[in-house]
Amino acid sequence: MIGKGFHSNLLVETAKILFFISLRSLALFAQDAIIARVITEFQVSLRRDLFSRLLYRDTVFYYNVSCGNLLYSCTSAVERVSKLLYSLLHSFIPSFVQFCGVLVYMFFMSPPLTLSLIGTMPLMLTTYNLLERVLLNSTKRLQETAGALSSLLSDTFRNIRLIQSYGAQKYMLEYKLKNILTQLKSQSYQFEYSKAAIVPIITISYALSVLVLLLMSAYLVGRGSLSSTTLITFVSSIAFLIEPLQVIASNAVELRNGEVAWELIRGFLHARPQVADIGTDEPQNVKGHVEFRNVCFSYSMEKHVSNETDYVLSHIQFNVPAGNSVAIIGHSGSGKTTLLELLSRFYDPLRGSILIDGVDCRNMKLASLRKLIGFVPQDAPLISGTILENIALGEIHIDMNRVYYAAKAANAWDFISELEGGFSYDVGEGGCRLSGGQKQRIAIARAVYTDPRILVFDEATSSLDAESEAAIQSALQVIAKNRTVFIVAHRLSTIQSVDLIVVLEKGRIIEFGTPSELLKKNGKYAEMLKAQFSEASIVEGSFW
Numbered sequence: 085m086i087g088k089g090f091h092s093n094l095l096v097e098t099a100k101i102l103f104f105i106s107l108r109s110l111a112l113f114a115q116d117a118i119i120a121r122v123i124t125e126f127q128v129s130l131r132r133d134l135f136s137r138l139l140y141r142d143t144v145f146y147y148n149v150s151c152g153n154l155l156y157s158c159t160s161a162v163e164r165v166s167k168l169l170y171s172l173l174h175s176f177i178p179s180f181v182q183f184c185g186v187l188v189y190m191f192f193m194s195p196p197l198t199l200s201l202i203g204t205m206p207l208m209l210t211t212y213n214l215l216e217r218v219l220l221n222s223t224k225r226l227q228e229t230a231g232a233l234s235s236l237l238s239d240t241f242r243n244i245r246l247i248q249s250y251g252a253q254k255y256m257l258e259y260k261l262k263n264i265l266t267q268l269k270s271q272s273y274q275f276e277y278s279k280a281a282i283v284p285i286i287t288i289s290y291a292l293s294v295l296v297l298l299l300m301s302a303y304l305v306g307r308g309s310l311s312s313t314t315l316i317t318f319v320s321s322i323a324f325l326i327e328p329l330q331v332i333a334s335n336a337v338e339l340r341n342g343e344v345a346w347e348l349i350r351g352f353l354h355a356r357p358q359v360a361d362i363g364t365d366e367p368q369n370v371k372g373h374v375e376f377r378n379v380c381f382s383y384s385m386e387k388h389v390s391n392e393t394d395y396v397l398s399h400i401q402f403n404v405p406a407g408n409s410v411a412i413i414g415h416s417g418s419g420k421t422t423l424l425e426l427l428s429r430f431y432d433p434l435r436g437s438i439l440i441d442g443v444d445c446r447n448m449k450l451a452s453l454r455k456l457i458g459f460v461p462q463d464a465p466l467i468s469g470t471i472l473e474n475i476a477l478g479e480i481h482i483d484m485n486r487v488y489y490a491a492k493a494a495n496a497w498d499f500i501s502e503l504e505g506g507f508s509y510d511v512g513e514g515g516c517r518l519s520g521g522q523k524q525r526i527a528i529a530r531a532v533y534t535d536p537r538i539l540v541f542d543e544a545t546s547s548l549d550a551e552s553e554a555a556i557q558s559a560l561q562v563i564a565k566n567r568t569v570f571i572v573a574h575r576l577s578t579i580q581s582v583d584l585i586v587v588l589e590k591g592r593i594i595e596f597g598t599p600s601e602l603l604k605k606n607g608k609y610a611e612m613l614k615a616q617f618s619e620a621s622i623v624e625g626s627f628w
């Protein structure tokens with residue numbers, strides 16, 4: 085047109101070009117906006133899904149996975165999967181479509197040249213595959229180490245007071261962290277080298293393909309079966325073929341990172357629970373009769389424990405009538421906590437069953453079973469938030485009358501009323517702004533608030549001074565009325581008024597009966613009681 089002189093057609097063509105460029109820009113904006121929306125929605129729903137699955141995972145799962153790995157999968161891994169999705173939508177799929185489109189176009193131009201180009205592709209694909217495998221392995225190792233680093237950090241900050249009081253900072257820095265960082269460094273080098281090698285290797289194998297193509301086209305032009313115009317157009321089209329290949333190659337890292345992160349998340353999403361919530365019973369008007377029927381348990385979770393001594397609990401069999409209180413006693417490590425945790429179905433027995441009012445706990449809905457039981461564990465855990473949130477844990481509509489009743493029953497009201505804000509007092513992370521005894525009283529109040537049929541106290545008063553313990557003991561007697569109560573206590577003086585006592589030794593019941601029956605029997609219980617009373621008199625003697 086320029087050769088023919090400047091006339092109106094040129095303006096029309098220029099306007100057309102401007103129109104198409106504007107259209108393309110608009111389309112690119114729309115593409116980015118849509119992709120951003122899809123990615124954000126995906127990220128939010130993946131985070132919610134992951135968190136909700138993790139909330140319902142069983143105790144066994146949490147024993148086998150580190151806190152760092154869980155944090156990593158809920159944060160960085162989700163981001164990596166989002167980036168994978170972004171790369172797929174934004175670069176990979178459009179590039180793949182462009183690549184195929186250009187190839188089809190070239191095929192129509194010159195089938196023999198296109199076929200010779202395709203013939204060289206296996207070389208390129210094999211090289212790419214090999215590199216990808218190396219990249220995948222180093223990505224996996226790198227992400228595992230990143231998980232270990234998160235674990236170390238969360239462990240350190242959770243136990244910072246312990247570390248500082250034992251002067252273990254140097255050990256944490258120069259041994260624990262150094263090991264992980266050394267690993268991270270060598271893995272990062274390996275990862276970066278394989279990442280850097282991708283584009284050059286792809287370029288070399290691509291250059292080989294182009295050379296084969298040029299040789300072939302020289303031969304075809306020489307024979308007169310290909311015009312030089314077609315050859316020029318064909319060779320120019322190769323640039324449109326290179327572009328998507330380069331995009332695909334440069335996104336390979338994101339793809340591998342995302343794939344490894346997705347595998348990790350998928351493992352958490354689909355792990356099979358050891359404690360399956362498949363029961364359907366929702367028991368009403370439960371009285372609270374509890375029966376342990378020939379229960380055997382081992383933490384190894386293998387169905388066939390070959391050696392009986394490998395059981396943590398072996399052939400546990402006893403009955404607690406509704407409304408009775410039972411103390412579980414025995415030396416440290418004899419299996420007391422495990423027995424209580426089996427009742428709440430934190431684990432399932434390997435053999436035998438536990439029945440409440442004659443119904444196997446496994447046949448009940450897990451939520452219904454747990455509602456029946458108020459569990460006060462040894463370490464009285466609190467969540468970050470207010471005292472109110474901790475007492476009425478999980479409730480959205482809180483019944484303040486019940487909260488007051490529970491706080492008073494647990495002998496917690498006196499100290500709560502003196503705190504700034506009372507029930508609104510912020511307990512700090514893990515309850516760090518309260519004393520051990522105060523935390524225990526809140527944990528007891530929490531169990532009372534739910535008004536359960538069965539109350540379980542695992543060393544629940546061990547952090548209290550004698551006066552508070554005596555006050556709670558008398559409160560417990562009121563709370564315990566018409567409920568079945570399980571108590572683990574090392575101090576036998578605190579369980580004098582229970583109805584029944586189970587004496588455990590190395591996971592077996594060696595004595596069972598009422599306190600007076602066991603005293604008459606003059607066996608292990610009587611021996612432990614005597615030992616504790618003489619210990620107490622020795623201690624008293626040393627004071628006075």
Ligand SMILES: Nc1ncnc2c1ncn2[C@@H]1O[C@H](COP(=O)(O)OP(=O)(O)OP(=O)(O)O)[C@@H](O)[C@H]1O
Nearest residue numbers: 147383384396414415416417418419420421422423
């Ligand atoms: N998660 C676990 N994985 C493997 N073994 C465990 C686990 N928890 C406890 N054990 C083991 O099971 C046995 C019984 O532990 P358990 O906590 O039930 O004893 P306990 O009588 O309550 O002890 P203590 O009075 O010291 O609290 C111990 O040998 C302990 O090492």
